[in-house]
Amino acid sequence: MNGDPFSAVADKHSEFVDLQGLNKPQYEAVTTTEGPVLVIAGAGSGKTRTLVYRVAHLVDKGVAPESILLLTFTRKASQEMLWRAGRLLNETCSRVVGGTFHGIANLLLRRYGSHLGFDSSFSIIDRADAEGIVNLLKSSLGLGKKEKRFPSKRVVVNMISGAVNKSMNLETLVQEQYGHLLDHLEDIEKLRRHYHDFKLDHGLMDYDDLLVNLRRLLEESPEVQQTIAGRFSYIMVDEYQDTNLIQADIVRLAANESKNVMVVGDDSQSIYSFRGADFYNIMRFPKDFGDTRVIKLEENYRSTQPILSLTNNIIENAAEKYTKTLFTSIEGDWLPKLFGGRDELEEASFIVQTIKKLIQQGVEPANIAVLFRSSFHSYKLEIELTADRIEYEKRGGLKLTESAHMKDMIAFFRVLTNPQDTLSWNRILLQLEKVGPATAQKISNTIAGADDVLYTLQNYRAKTTWKEAFDRLVLLYEKLLGAEQKPGMLFEIALHYYQPIFERLYSDDYPKRQKDLDQLKGIMEGYEELQSFIDDTALDPPEQVNAEESCMDRLVLSTIHSAKGLEFDAVFVMGLADGRFPHASASYGEQWEEERRLLYVAATRARKYLYLTYPRQLMTPDRQFRRTGMSPFLSEMSGGLFERINGTGAGGYGQREQISLEEALPVRKKKTKKLQMEDFSVGCKVRHPFFGTGTVKKTSKGRSLDIYFDRHGLKTLHLDYAKLTIL
DNA sequence: TGCGGGAGGTTTTTT
DNA sequence: ACCTCCCGCA
Numbered sequence: 001m002n003g004d005p006f007s008a009v010a011d012k013h014s015e016f017v018d019l020q021g022l023n024k025p026q027y028e029a030v031t032t033t034e035g036p037v038l039v040i041a042g043a044g045s046g047k048t049r050t051l052v053y054r055v056a057h058l059v060d061k062g063v064a065p066e067s068i069l070l071l072t073f074t075r076k077a078s079q080e081m082l083w084r085a086g087r088l089l090n091e092t093c094s095r096v097v098g099g100t101f102h103g104i105a106n107l108l109l110r111r112y113g114s115h116l117g118f119d120s121s122f123s124i125i126d127r128a129d130a131e132g133i134v135n136l137l138k139s140s141l142g143l144g145k146k147e148k149r150f151p152s153k154r155v156v157v158n159m160i161s162g163a164v165n166k167s168m169n170l171e172t173l174v175q176e177q178y179g180h181l182l183d184h185l186e187d188i189e190k191l192r193r194h195y196h197d198f199k200l201d202h203g204l205m206d207y208d209d210l211l212v213n214l215r216r217l218l219e220e221s222p223e224v225q226q227t228i229a230g231r232f233s234y235i236m237v238d239e240y241q242d243t244n245l246i247q248a249d250i251v252r253l254a255a256n257e258s259k260n261v262m263v264v265g266d267d268s269q270s271i272y273s274f275r276g277a278d279f280y281n282i283m284r285f286p287k288d289f290g291d292t293r294v295i296k297l298e299e300n301y302r303s304t305q306p307i308l309s310l311t312n313n314i315i316e317n318a319a320e321k322y323t324k325t326l327f328t329s330i331e332g333d334w335l336p337k338l339f340g341g342r343d344e345l346e347e348a349s350f351i352v353q354t355i356k357k358l359i360q361q362g363v364e365p366a367n368i369a370v371l372f373r374s375s376f377h378s379y380k381l382e383i384e385l386t387a388d389r390i391e392y393e394k395r396g397g398l399k400l401t402e403s404a405h406m407k408d409m410i411a412f413f414r415v416l417t418n419p420q421d422t423l424s425w426n427r428i429l430l431q432l433e434k435v436g437p438a439t440a441q442k443i444s445n446t447i448a449g450a451d452d453v454l455y456t457l458q459n460y461r462a463k464t465t466w467k468e469a470f471d472r473l474v475l476l477y478e479k480l481l482g483a484e485q486k487p488g489m490l491f492e493i494a495l496h497y498y499q500p501i502f503e504r505l506y507s508d509d510y511p512k513r514q515k516d517l518d519q520l521k522g523i524m525e526g527y528e529e530l531q532s533f534i535d536d537t538a539l540d541p542p543e544q545v546n547a548e549e550s551c552m553d554r555l556v557l558s559t560i561h562s563a564k565g566l567e568f569d570a571v572f573v574m575g576l577a578d579g580r581f582p583h584a585s586a587s588y589g590e591q592w593e594e595e596r597r598l599l600y601v602a603a604t605r606a607r608k609y610l611y612l613t614y615p616r617q618l619m620t621p622d623r624q625f626r627r628t629g630m631s632p633f634l635s636e637m638s639g640g641l642f643e644r645i646n647g648t649g650a651g652g653y654g655q656r657e658q659i660s661l662e663e664a665l666p667v668r669k670k671k672t673k674k675l676q677m678e679d680f681s682v683g684c685k686v687r688h689p690f691f692g693t694g695t696v697k698k699t700s701k702g703r704s705l706d707i708y709f710d711r712h713g714l715k716t717l718h719l720d721y722a723k724l725t726i727l
Numbered sequence: 728t729g730c731g732g733g734a735g736g737t738t739t740t741t742t
Numbered sequence: 743a744c745c746t747c748c749c750g751c752a
Contacts, residue, residue: 073741074742100742101742102742103742126741126742127741127742135746152737152738154738154739207741210742211742272741272742274739274741275740275741373739373740374738374739374740375739375740376743379743396740396741434728434729434730435728435729436728436729436730438728439728439729463728465729540742559739559740559741560740561739561740561741562741583739583740584739585739586739
């Protein structure tokens with residue numbers, strides 16, 4: 001790995017400390033304090049580094065590695081941290097227990113769940129599964145059929161999950177955040193109850209259940225609580241601002257009397273409130289634990305001063321003022337750039353051209369990142385990059401295991417570890433020809449009530465139209481049960497059965513998908529235990545990598561959320577248009593502020609070069625173009641912090657101008673010329689924002705028109721009130 | 728029941 | 743461009 005600050009100083013603690021500017025008292029406090037420690041650290045200040053120091057120091061001083069618990073949000077982060085600690089100690093710290101909250105919860109529940117009466121053979125379901133269940137329930141409860149405004153399954157899942165994570169009841173949450181859905185409150189509550197029962201009946205646990213049940217386990221079983229607290233004498237948590245109330249409880253309950261808990265976080269990087277993260281956890285920490293040592297790290301070791309000035313400015317405009325202003329001693333006079341393209345295409349090609357130049361100047365592609373709010377914002381750019389044959393790696397958005405064919409395959413293995421997993425059975429049965437939702441449902445219901453699943457399947461009375469296919473399936477299940485349980489072997493058996501189905505199901509593009517299956521084979525062969533493979537695919541889905549290209553040094557495209565904690569020499573933040581960033585549905589108040597912090601996180605990823613770009617025109621879903629200004633977060637920024645580059649429209653960029661105040665102001669709504677009666681004639685086509693397209697049938701004396709709308713019939717409209725456009 | 732075609736409505740972010 | 747719903751037909 002390039003530029004790793006730890007490698008050069010592996011056995012020289014003290015020199016390293018001076019090098020990175022943690023002063024002596026801070027270093028002492030971070031590494032040796034017994035009792036609770038709260039580290040509040042700004043972006044780029046080396047938060048994770050402090051955890052690494054502590055781990056290394058403790059192991060150095062003879063603390064048993066297996067009594068240290070390190071909690072992070074992504075498994076990658078914990079692996080990297082342990083690797084770094086290992087470098088510092090010139091030995092591996094592999095016996096340190098590190099993982100995600102969800103991963104640890106999974107292990108503990110499988111081990112101790114019986115204390116709460118769980119069966120240890122539960123399956124973990126991801127968000128897509130949860131949406132599938134809600135969909136199933138919606139139709140069986142007859143919800144949302146007639147009522148068009150009934151929330152979509154995704155919204156419902158978010159609501160249910162939000163209520164759990166924020167420890168609120170659903171009603172309060174809906175009132176606070178989904179006010180427009182109050183009419184449906186009763187139905188949503190009904191759905192929530194059924195969803196809960198469904199999971200219990202089928203041995204399924206979603207992400208929220210893992211945490212909730214772990215908390216219950218710690219609260220309700222003193223015996224287990226003591227075992228766990230006794231096992232871990234030191235607990236450390238990274239990115240503490242991303243924890244929710246349940247996770248904070250878990251940390252508190254898992255700590256033993258000595259309360260050797262150290263948490264690290266940054267309140268201005270809190271961007272996960274939609275899944276219940278609550279940055280007040282940081283504020284509350286001293287109260288929860290008592291007598292806490294608080295350490296603030298305000299020096300930034302990542303970015304140049306001009307970039308830092310800009311990012312400080314973003315956060316200064318926040319409604320809630322934060323306590324830190326970062327400073328750096330890294331010099332630089334390169335001002336961040338702001339580019340407004342005519343449309344998405346021009347924005348994309350500006351980015352492509354600039355990336356090419358940067359690469360020519362010697363910046364490694366892997367050190368360049370393009371960040372965006374939502375994963376579809378990069379579509380245009382991806383097309384341009386492909387046209388220019390620039391390789392890239394996309395992060396965020398759909399994961400490898402979320403594609404249909406991967407889920408199909410994994411379903412075979414899920415029913416092996418949990419025969420009651422009807423969700424997976426359903427999936428498998430639907431692959432059969434002449435078996436549709438109704439039949440699949442019927443069969444999986446029978447399975448759900450059965451003691452011996454294999455026996456039930458063998459004796460199921462199949463209809464002649466699909467009997468043959470069904471028999472093949474039963475045979476497969478028999479074979480899988482009888483086979484040696486090595487995951488690699490199971491894969492071979494399942495693929496042999498699935499291949500023809502696969503080619504039929506995805507006949508138009510199966511060669512492309514085939515590569516994913518090959519990759520799955522490789523992944524499965526790396527596992528000894530089927531259960532751990534199943535758990536991992538739900539908890540930590542593998543990234544989609546193309547085998548031949550994986551070792552190459554590639555440009556990174558990523559959602560801002562997935563780029564957290566990373567840094568790059570050059571960063572592009574694209575799609576900074578009004579209505580795109582902040583997200584259109586973000587309301588003023590806390591949601592708006594979270595969007596601002598999101599921009600802050602994005603911009604602080606940059607070490608040397610920062611480009612902010614936006615299109616002045618966006619395509620709406622119905623292929624209409626809509627003019628748009630830059631994001632309000634940009635227009636409220638102080639002048640002089642960035643340099644403006646304007647697209648010429650005819651190719652050739654780089655015409656630099658000093659930023660003018662006028663351009664930085666929000667773009668005013670374009671005034672439309674007021675239409676007169678003379679502009680209309682019988683038969684002319686018009687568009688109305690609500691009624692859609694229509695034809696003028698009659699023009700009366702006053703200022704009203706009779707218009708026949710294709711979808712809404714005849715309407716009489718007054719010219720001064722109706723916002724009509726002539727087509 | 729299952730399936731194919733066509734229309735219509737939709738899209739945040741993630742462990 | 744993608745998913746879902748609805749309809750008519752086998």
